[in-house]
Amino acid sequence: MTPRWTATGLSQDLPKGVVMAGHWQGHDLAVWRSATGRLQAWNDRCPHRGMRLSHGFVRGETLACIYHGWVYGAEGGCKHIPAHPALTPPATITVTAFACVEQDGVIWVAPADMAGSPPAVSGVQPLRSVSLTCDLAAVLAVEPALLGQDILRGTVQIDGQGHDVCLLVQNNPAGLTLHALCGVRANKVAASHWVENLRRRAEMKVAA
Ligand code: FES
CATH class of the missing domain: 3.30.310 (TATA-Binding Protein)
Structure with missing residues (x-):
């Protein structure tokens, strides 16, 4: 299947501080908006034990898994592990991030290396x-x-x-x-x- 920009939601349905489930060409997604409005689309699977991140919680500029509370930052990297508060999580613990763009009131998702812009839907x-x-x-x-x-x-x-x-x-x-x-x-x-x-x-x- 040729990768392409796919609409995964409407901007109006994703306020600040909220995560929702999405889907892109066979991949389940966690699509979330940070406290300051930054939009992200990630693989909907926590690197720890596989819990859906779309069941998690937005905390400021991070997304926390609902299961053991691992916290992921803007680029998908793990920032905090509650069971080991003194540990700096290895950089290898990272959620796969997709390209995510808002245009015409629509949330569009594509692979991270996708070139170009989503199609325009004017009028x-x-x-x-x-x-x-x-x-x-x-x-x-x-x-x-x-x-x-x-x-x-x-x-x-x-x-x-x-x-x-x-x-x-x-x-x-x-x-x-x-x-x-x-x-x-x-x-x-x-x-x-x-x-x-x-x-x-x-x-x-x-x-x-
Ligand atoms: S499954 Fe996500 S923190 Fe354990």
Whole structure:
């Protein structure tokens, strides 16, 4: 699979001091924002015993594992081991970090050495993310106005009017997550209902 920038969330859903789970091309991620707003995306596995770091806690500019409390700093290096407070952790204890960029209100992730910038999604505003248990083919089958593969875009009917919609596709082991953006003139409540209805219709098509 060719590495590419993948949308893993919307900026509005990750305030300062919060960690959330994400996914990038087969890798589970811990995506977190420090107290000062610095954004990071790491492999979701503590180097100690493998606990998910997305279950951990943001402490200032660090992320602490929920299991034994090992603390990791900005570049993924272990900074503190509570059971050995006098020890300076070896530099080899490091979490794999990904490139993580915010653009157009979207959190994009790619390998650390990825060149270039994420694709631009102009003319739309962030709306919501929704997880589906079906595949992309089901989504395209129930809403043929949407065109694309990793970025679905088209004009759909919301509240009886045509509005531009952009859905950023994140594939997950259990299906996919769509990060939705809508035209700036669309009513966001109505657009959110349209997204939920799309999820329901696509999942029902698979079940039928
Ligand atoms: S598993 Fe993370 S500190 Fe032990």
